[in-house]
Amino acid sequence: MKVKVDQTSDCSDREGYADDCSCMTTADMAKVTGKGIALVSAVCVDLSLFYAAGLVATRSVFGHFARLWLHAALRCSALSAVTLLTLGDLNPLLIRVIASHSLLPAVFETGTKALYREETECGPSADARCWLVCAAASLVGALFWEISVPDAEDAAAGKEKKQKARVLFLRVLALYKPEYLLLLGGLLMLTLAVLCEMFIPFYTGRVIDILGTQYRPNEFVSALLFMGLYSLGSSFSAGCRGGFLMCAISAFTCRIKVQLFGALTRQEIGFFETTKTGEITSRLSKDTTLMRRAVCLNVNVLLRTFIKTLGMISLMMNLSWKLTFLVLMEVPITSLIQNIYDTHYQRLSLAVHDSMALANEVVNEVVSSIHVLRSFNTEKHEARRYDDRLMDTHILKMRQNPVRAVYLLARRVRSLGMQVVMMYYGRLFIRSGQMTTGNLVSFILYQSDLGDNIRTLTYIFGDMLNSVGAAGKVFEYLDRKAQVSMEGKLKPDQLTGNVVFRNLSFAYPTYPDKTVLQDFSLELKSGQMTALVGTSGKGKSTCVSLLQRFYEQQDGEILLDNEPLKSYDHRFLHKKIALVSQEPVLFSGSIRDNIAYGLAECSLDEIQEAARKANAHDFIMKLEKGYDAEVGEGGGQLSKSQRQQIAIARALVRQPQVLILDEITSSLDMTSENKIHQALASCPNQTLLVIAHKLRTIQRADQIVVIDGGRVQERGTHQELMELKGSYYRLREELFEEENPAQ
Numbered sequence: 001m002k003v004k005v006d007q008t009s010d011c012s013d014r015e016g017y018a019d020d021c022s023c024m025t026t027a028d029m030a031k032v033t034g035k036g037i038a039l040v041s042a043v044c045v046d047l048s049l050f051y052a053a054g055l056v057a058t059r060s061v062f063g064h065f066a067r068l069w070l071h072a073a074l075r076c077s078a079l080s081a082v083t084l085l086t087l088g089d090l091n092p093l094l095i096r097v098i099a100s101h102s103l104l105p106a107v108f109e110t111g112t113k114a115l116y117r118e119e120t121e122c123g124p125s126a127d128a129r130c131w132l133v134c135a136a137a138s139l140v141g142a143l144f145w146e147i148s149v150p151d152a153e154d155a156a157a158g159k160e161k162k163q164k165a166r167v168l169f170l171r172v173l174a175l176y177k178p179e180y181l182l183l184l185g186g187l188l189m190l191t192l193a194v195l196c197e198m199f200i201p202f203y204t205g206r207v208i209d210i211l212g213t214q215y216r217p218n219e220f221v222s223a224l225l226f227m228g229l230y231s232l233g234s235s236f237s238a239g240c241r242g243g244f245l246m247c248a249i250s251a252f253t254c255r256i257k258v259q260l261f262g263a264l265t266r267q268e269i270g271f272f273e274t275t276k277t278g279e280i281t282s283r284l285s286k287d288t289t290l291m292r293r294a295v296c297l298n299v300n301v302l303l304r305t306f307i308k309t310l311g312m313i314s315l316m317m318n319l320s321w322k323l324t325f326l327v328l329m330e331v332p333i334t335s336l337i338q339n340i341y342d343t344h345y346q347r348l349s350l351a352v353h354d355s356m357a358l359a360n361e362v363v364n365e366v367v368s369s370i371h372v373l374r375s376f377n378t379e380k381h382e383a384r385r386y387d388d389r390l391m392d393t394h395i396l397k398m399r400q401n402p403v404r405a406v407y408l409l410a411r412r413v414r415s416l417g418m419q420v421v422m423m424y425y426g427r428l429f430i431r432s433g434q435m436t437t438g439n440l441v442s443f444i445l446y447q448s449d450l451g452d453n454i455r456t457l458t459y460i461f462g463d464m465l466n467s468v469g470a471a472g473k474v475f476e477y478l479d480r481k482a483q484v485s486m487e488g489k490l491k492p493d494q495l496t497g498n499v500v501f502r503n504l505s506f507a508y509p510t511y512p513d514k515t516v517l518q519d520f521s522l523e524l525k526s527g528q529m530t531a532l533v534g535t536s537g538k539g540k541s542t543c544v545s546l547l548q549r550f551y552e553q554q555d556g557e558i559l560l561d562n563e564p565l566k567s568y569d570h571r572f573l574h575k576k577i578a579l580v581s582q583e584p585v586l587f588s589g590s591i592r593d594n595i596a597y598g599l600a601e602c603s604l605d606e607i608q609e610a611a612r613k614a615n616a617h618d619f620i621m622k623l624e625k626g627y628d629a630e631v632g633e634g635g636g637q638l639s640k641s642q643r644q645q646i647a648i649a650r651a652l653v654r655q656p657q658v659l660i661l662d663e664i665t666s667s668l669d670m671t672s673e674n675k676i677h678q679a680l681a682s683c684p685n686q687t688l689l690v691i692a693h694k695l696r697t698i699q700r701a702d703q704i705v706v707i708d709g710g711r712v713q714e715r716g717t718h719q720e721l722m723e724l725k726g727s728y729y730r731l732r733e734e735l736f737e738e739e740n741p742a743q
């Protein structure tokens, strides 16, 4: 003991040295020895109890089954106690092995006696072969469980995961509520189809038997009739099942996509800046598709296969129970092969999918920026880039082939081996009169289906976990609460449009450590025009974004008519505060749709009046279809200044109390700009916030605010700031695009 303690301390003292290896080996050795002792003691105790069961004394004291089950319980407790004493704890794997190993003889004996009134070797006269078979079966069973249910290793985490999968599955099921009737219809039809399908091989065997013996026309016709009826019933029910379930799936997908889309559009702008577009679209397309499979397709296939498998096994048992047990011995092998293959193949398929998405991304990028491509003459470079991406996909696909080849080989060997064994025993049973040729034919037909069913069950189990995982991702977005709340309720009848920024501090969510606005205070008086000026990157557009509630400030508040901005109703607020941004975005549709965007009731007169104010009416009327003319994707059929004018009309039609113009004049000619300013001047009570680089625009402002270092540096009229000879005066040359000869 002393030596051990010394070694441990020595080991920690010499951390990082080569001698550590010898310390590890000693610890490992101790572990292995402990496990060896545990195994030997368990085997000794178990074998003694196993043989003790065969003693006449115990048999005479208890009844047959009571003795069997008492013995099983005794073995189970003794093995658990020995393991606890030698290893210190019982993990789930050991519990499974001990329980199945101890209970198997009793279960097997009771089952055989109950069903076939026969006794087995595992019964009263227990022998070593039975012990070995039970030990091997429980070990194979435990191994199968470990591989097909991978959570078992980490019991706590595994439980949590399974719990989550179960909760997610139930949530998906609850979302299917409006389609419950369709689902019920589908499940009924599914059961009918499976039941009918199961009897077809049975009647095939009967027909062969009738043909092989003395021909009895009545029996032959009735067998054929039943075969036809069952085939017809199965096809009809399968068709109805497909119809019902597809309807349910289609309705569910539509609903869930709309819900998810709604949830996404309610998220704050920061969310879209931190989440990749590909991820969002993948949630909408791939994950919702996978999610719908969780209930409808997977449960459909799972139930169908499960019912079919159970039915087949019972029919096979009727034909020959011995041959059935023989066939069932291959179940764990089939499942293992399928599980290993599915895991590998799915991983490779995902990689292929991702690499194809990357290749498509190149195409998207090139198509959307074809002008840049042409002007920089990078056609060949982009073609090479696309070729490289396709090559990656090709290499991954090539790696899929050997995996599939090995899998097919293993499957073939297993199935041929089983067929040979089955034929051999089938012949023996026919010779000994235990089954007929027709029975064997039916049996072979069932057996080939059974293998397929086991593979399907294994695959579907994994696929179901996948689809539930996808549902988890969808729910993550559905449950996400936007960090910029839209729950305000305030909708006053009168609004003066007085805006106050009070001690604001703000950093963008993507760069939380970089403060853009620091203790920023400013008042935008109702009916006045305020111009924000400052060199590039000083925070002018950030003020606008905060006023639009694109982001939530970390400190301070923004007040509109003395009420915090967030307490206003979302719809109301965005009707009262309108923004025309530097790069106007139009949606494909008519000019009329674009101007009335987001307004449910908006007459053509209102639209035309707004267009007149924005100086857009004349050019619109010159278009062939006038206000019904299409603007094209992103407004591509209009010039930049026309797009800008439509965007201004879109803001003005709302008759906003606060209007924000973010560098709109950069793409407007002087006449348009003058007309727009005249129009804006005709709304004397409107609060106007302007960001501009043109001196003549800024000069018009009632208040010019110079922003620097995230704070207001100077504030006043053009005249006042020029006389002050401060930042505004110094930055004049740098900031403004036109010299004013008067200054």
Ligand SMILES: Nc1ncnc2c1ncn2[C@@H]1O[C@H](COP(=O)(O)OP(=O)(O)OP(=O)(O)O)[C@@H](O)[C@H]1O
Pocket (backbone or CB within 6 Å): 273, 508, 509, 510, 511, 516, 534, 535, 536, 537, 538, 539, 540, 541, 542, 543
């Ligand atoms: N979405 C964003 N995420 C992270 N940082 C941003 C984001 N938008 C702007 N910034 C940063 O915030 C700072 C202020 O940017 P802002 O666009 O408000 O400046 P600006 O004064 O309007 O500049 P410009 O006159 O060039 O439009 C800059 O340093 C910029 O890099």
